[in-house]
Amino acid sequence: MGKMRYFDLKGAPIDKSAWEEKQQDDEYRIVRKYDNGAVRAFVIWDGCEDNTENLFRDMWNLFHAEVWNYDRDGRMKEDPNEHGKTFPTLEAATAWYEEWLTRWTAAGTREVRNAKGTWVTEFVEEDNQLAPPSPEEMEA
Numbered sequence: 001m002g003k004m005r006y007f008d009l010k011g012a013p014i015d016k017s018a019w020e021e022k023q024q025d026d027e028y029r030i031v032r033k034y035d036n037g038a039v040r041a042f043v044i045w046d047g048c049e050d051n052t053e054n055l056f057r058d059m060w061n062l063f064h065a066e067v068w069n070y071d072r073d074g075r076m077k078e079d080p081n082e083h084g085k086t087f088p089t090l091e092a093a094t095a096w097y098e099e100w101l102t103r104w105t106a107a108g109t110r111e112v113r114n115a116k117g118t119w120v121t122e123f124v125e126e127d128n129q130l131a132p133p134s135p136e137e138m139e140a
Contacts, residue, residue, distance in 0.1 A: 004050045007062055009090055019047055031063070031090065032097045036105055036127040040076060042066040043093045061086035063093040067100070098123050 006019035009031065014022075022028050022045075032043040042065070049060040065085040068076035078084075082100065087093035101107035106126035114120050125131055 004048055006048050008047065009045055011057070011062065011089060014047075022047065032094065033130045034097075034101055034105070034107070034125055035129045037129065038070055039079075039104055040066075040068045040070075041082075041097065041100060043087075043097050045090075058088045058092075060088045063087040063090065065093070065096065065100075101125060 004016075006014050006016055008014050008018075008022070009028070029045050030042055031045050032041075034041045044064050044066060046062055046064060049062060051060065063086065065082055065087075067079035067082040069079055070076055085096065087096060098107070102109070107124060107128075108126070109121045109123055111119050112122050
């Protein structure tokens with residue numbers, strides 16, 4: 001294995017002290033999170049790689065998934081198929097997260113008009129107990 005190297009969320013190199021500081025910030029480190037009382041899924045930024053001699057960045061493990069299923073007593077059990085999966089980029093981790101939620105929860109996509117009036121596809125996390133309240137919910 002090579003020398004440990006450190007990267008930010010976008011994959012840009014950073015020094016070890018910046019990486020250590022970012023590792024203390026859960027708002028930075030936990031990039032996606034979902035819990036509906038039946039399943040819980042996180043995407044976590046690890047941001048370090050010791051196999052950087054491998055020129056194929058898509059083989060690096062800068063992010064990982066943590067997935068649990070709740071049993072009938074409300075205890076969380078690691079999902080044996082998904083917990084610990086790794087991803088080289090934020091885009092790959094986000095794609096996995098959205099696909100997994102679409103498959104196993106009420107989350108999915110919908111068509112909405114953007115500010116320019118163009119129809120775009122938007123991902124919606126239904127029943128996410130960990131999501132911050134929407135502006136509409138805060139006004140109510």
